[in-house]
Amino acid sequence: MIAIQRPRPGAGNAAPADEQSVSTDDAVRIQGLTKRFGALRAVDALSLDIRRGETVALLGPNGAGKTTTVSMLLGLLAPDGGTVSVLGMPPAAAIQRGRIGAMLQDGSLMPGVRVAELLDYALSLAATPLARERLIATAGLAGLERRRVDRLSGGQTQRVRFALAIAGQPDVLVLDEPTAAMDVEARHEFWASMRQYTAAGRTVLFATHYLEEAEAFASRVVIIAHGRIVADGTVAELKRGAGSRTVRFRAGDGMGDGTQPGVLDDLPGVYVAERQGEYVTLKTSDADATVRALAAGSLDWRDLEVRTANLDDVFLSLVGNDAHNTNGGH
Amino acid sequence: MTGYLRLQVLSALRDPRYIMLAIVAPIGFYLLFSALFGQETGAGGIQTQTALIVSMAVFGAMWAVLSATGPRIAQERSVGWLRQLQLLPVSAAAILTGRLLAALLIAGPAIVLVLLTGVIAHGVSLEAWRWLALLAVLWIGVVPVGALGMVIGYAADSEVAFGLVYGLYMVLAALGGLWMPMSILPSGLQTIGKLLPSYRAADLGWRILAGRTIDFSSVLILLAWTVVCALLALAFSRRTARSH
Numbered sequence: 001m002i003a004i005q006r007p008r009p010g011a012g013n014a015a016p017a018d019e020q021s022v023s024t025d026d027a028v029r030i031q032g033l034t035k036r037f038g039a040l041r042a043v044d045a046l047s048l049d050i051r052r053g054e055t056v057a058l059l060g061p062n063g064a065g066k067t068t069t070v071s072m073l074l075g076l077l078a079p080d081g082g083t084v085s086v087l088g089m090p091p092a093a094a095i096q097r098g099r100i101g102a103m104l105q106d107g108s109l110m111p112g113v114r115v116a117e118l119l120d121y122a123l124s125l126a127a128t129p130l131a132r133e134r135l136i137a138t139a140g141l142a143g144l145e146r147r148r149v150d151r152l153s154g155g156q157t158q159r160v161r162f163a164l165a166i167a168g169q170p171d172v173l174v175l176d177e178p179t180a181a182m183d184v185e186a187r188h189e190f191w192a193s194m195r196q197y198t199a200a201g202r203t204v205l206f207a208t209h210y211l212e213e214a215e216a217f218a219s220r221v222v223i224i225a226h227g228r229i230v231a232d233g234t235v236a237e238l239k240r241g242a243g244s245r246t247v248r249f250r251a252g253d254g255m256g257d258g259t260q261p262g263v264l265d266d267l268p269g270v271y272v273a274e275r276q277g278e279y280v281t282l283k284t285s286d287a288d289a290t291v292r293a294l295a296a297g298s299l300d301w302r303d304l305e306v307r308t309a310n311l312d313d314v315f316l317s318l319v320g321n322d323a324h325n326t327n328g329g330h
Numbered sequence: 331m332t333g334y335l336r337l338q339v340l341s342a343l344r345d346p347r348y349i350m351l352a353i354v355a356p357i358g359f360y361l362l363f364s365a366l367f368g369q370e371t372g373a374g375g376i377q378t379q380t381a382l383i384v385s386m387a388v389f390g391a392m393w394a395v396l397s398a399t400g401p402r403i404a405q406e407r408s409v410g411w412l413r414q415l416q417l418l419p420v421s422a423a424a425i426l427t428g429r430l431l432a433a434l435l436i437a438g439p440a441i442v443l444v445l446l447t448g449v450i451a452h453g454v455s456l457e458a459w460r461w462l463a464l465l466a467v468l469w470i471g472v473v474p475v476g477a478l479g480m481v482i483g484y485a486a487d488s489e490v491a492f493g494l495v496y497g498l499y500m501v502l503a504a505l506g507g508l509w510m511p512m513s514i515l516p517s518g519l520q521t522i523g524k525l526l527p528s529y530r531a532a533d534l535g536w537r538i539l540a541g542r543t544i545d546f547s548s549v550l551i552l553l554a555w556t557v558v559c560a561l562l563a564l565a566f567s568r569r570t571a572r573s574h
Contacts (some may be wrong), residue, residue, distance in 0.1 A: 107409065109409075110415075168419060
């Protein structure tokens, strides 16, 4: 397991004092958050600070504790231990002041009302409402205003829920698996809307199990498994931290059928050598040295490629293979 | 508060069952019962066709407030809407008040239209102040029924809420003396019936028709129902907000 402690940008050398001081730069401050369901520790002493302006992906397999964490962050679920503050206040207060907006993973809308009526209601509650036209455009709801909300498709419902979350222009936006019910096209549209919204420097935390969404939209990725943070950093940092690159080639006839463990393992940088059929895969902490040694050596190889670890590899190395068995065939 | 009230009213009026059960059915029953027994003189010396405007107005108004609370809240809970509502900058008290007021608002047409039917079909006539007093007591009289609907909405699952509310509605109407005079019920049921908000709301109205003084025990009983149900609804709504 690799735990990467990301240095907080701008915190510099003054870090020690940071523990106690209430930093106004913190949008979200979670300390020692714990939630038990029977014997299961769904969230286990989780601490996380999110600075203003960050877009953070909360990544983890199903059952990792993402939704439970988000529910406590929003004050929908009482923690068994630990504290949560949003912009220096309890979650419920932040919601009542319209400082935090959220979109939950599921949930239908109020039966019997039209899209425009619901949006107008959300706008009427807001201290700093978004312009109506802008809200409709940003959420991609043009042409649906007169539609009854109980007669929308899953993707359209999701867009209305997104509109409700951003109607008051909250400083902090929390999205739990926002694209779970969407097809590929709808997901692209959704993230395009999100980009527009976050361009204004707002703080966003989104839970997802789509690695590519985390990679494409988050400035910081927090990976959780079994209710704990196992990695925290930018995508680049996580990849570096995972350390590895992969060197892959086809074994020529001269290499023989055996895996030749001694030879491959002894190459500089290599810590795992695997052979499947004619393909040899080397995991190396120093791809340059490995390739030089291969080139200089007498091994018979062809079609060599060097690949950077992707977030998938990082994720797998951190949360193990059970992740991919449970995340819906992604 | 007015925002959610507006949404509730719009949504309730679009429910086809509202028109059928809160407006059409009571008017239909009024015309039927008044044709059958209208000329008789009931307790308190009022003609049945006159007394029936109160019975059927309460009958329709009760459905309006019950349907706007019980099944609706249960449905909003089960589909996850109430949870999303918790994420908007609106207080739980504003939601609860908005709901109750919305329920009363849609009870208005149910009351007024039955009274109007009495005037048109049977020439029921009263002094203006008596009409106004009648309207006021009937309207206020169904407040506890709305509070009761809210208790069911927050306490019962959405699958059973409609049936439960409908069953309760029938019991409140039958034992409350809205379909037949209380005096023909067995005495045990009369005792129960006289404690029901349906009977007490109607009794306030019948007394106005008969020119008798207000029975303050009715006011107290209605108040007790309102307070108890409101507190229960509040408790159940808090439980809903925390769990799930």
